[in-house]
């Protein structure tokens with residue numbers, strides 16, 4: 001070959017080699033699995049069926065990544081009783097290429113979360129959770145993975161107000177959270193040259209959260225990011241969010257759905273030329289993956305002995321987020337402690353209270369957080385609006401008030417009293433869940 005011909009060859013082929021490179025990539029994704037190892041009452045969901053859905057999609061996909069957007073733990077007795085670890089053990093079989101932290105990963109304290117990260121056989125990305133020295137919580141702010149000829153950069157982030165709004169300073173220990181957009185921008189700049197596509201895996205706020213929309217901020221303000229795989233909102237997006245060809249996706253919580261995002265990536269421009277998204281329901285018609293099913297049963301049979309027994313009857317179905325359920329639980333707590341008022345935050349309640357037989361498991365699902373009751377005696381005038389709006393008081397009279405330990409310790413958090421009250425709750429009571437179970441057993445029929 002002459003030198004001249006070689007030069008011609010290089011000149012004529014080079015533009016083709018760069019311009020025409022459009023590659024396919026599929027991102028499977030889930031979020032907020034919340035320890036729902038078992039299917040729901042209709043037989044849908046569960047980790048074993050989710051695994052089957054993932055494996056089927058992977059089998060008909062040439063270049064595939066599976067990403068999970070946080071909150072693996074918290075929501076069922078197996079998580080509460082064994083402090084999260086069995087859920088990570090089962091999640092190891094799902095085949096995540098990466099996961100990120102959710103706010104609930106901190107529910108058993110930051111030291112326990114370090115144990116989860118060590119146990120995880122998948123990388124846990126946490127770019128904006130750092131200590132004073134700037135070290136990230138998992139040592140992995142991002143990951144670059146080459147799939148089907150596409151170098152995918154994945155940056156993991158948590159909502160910017162995590163501490164103290166979502167996680168108490170005690171559970172966060174030495175860790176703090178940096179602003180989401182700033183962190184994403186910094187790491188996107190750092191890895192841009194080494195990637196063909198940048199994905200943010202974020203347990204962050206979207207349009208459903210009043211006051212902050214970190215998903216939209218990333219799409220609008222960090223053009224290097226082509227895809228946001230989101231978590232925290234528990235309700236799937238009706239359709240893929242799209243800002244000038246940059247997209248965001250999120251599916252239902254509790255392993256109810258698997259997302260599949262099919263993309264075409266132009267390697268020259270590092271932009272998407274195509275994006276199509278669907279939600280795959282994890283229904284009872286999917287056979288459970290046998291290896292996952294075995295491990296789920298191992299743990300759930302231990303749990304079953306502790307929670308699967310009837311404690312009473314409920315005559316009025318109370319759907320999830322029906323305010324009457326909160327009032328009923330507060331009444332139970334007040335009657336058990338002898339307080340005039342019991343107050344819990346609406347987020348304390350995690351599941352519906354259906355009509356019919358009530359098992360202890362049901363109450364574990366409703367009150368999945370461990371929460372000791374704390375009581376104190378105050379004048380009506382001392383009580384914050386969060387209480388007096390729901391329980392009108394005489395400012396001059398004294399009241400005994402029971403709250404969760406979490407509320408007592410984080411009174412100013414927006415989802416608690418939302419104001420600094422200085423109230424001191426000196427009397428420590430029982431575990432809230434045990435109190436409600438005892439109350440129902442005593443009454444036999446509620447409400």
Ligand SMILES: [Zn+2]
Nearest residue numbers: 032071102232
């Ligand atoms: Zn969640």
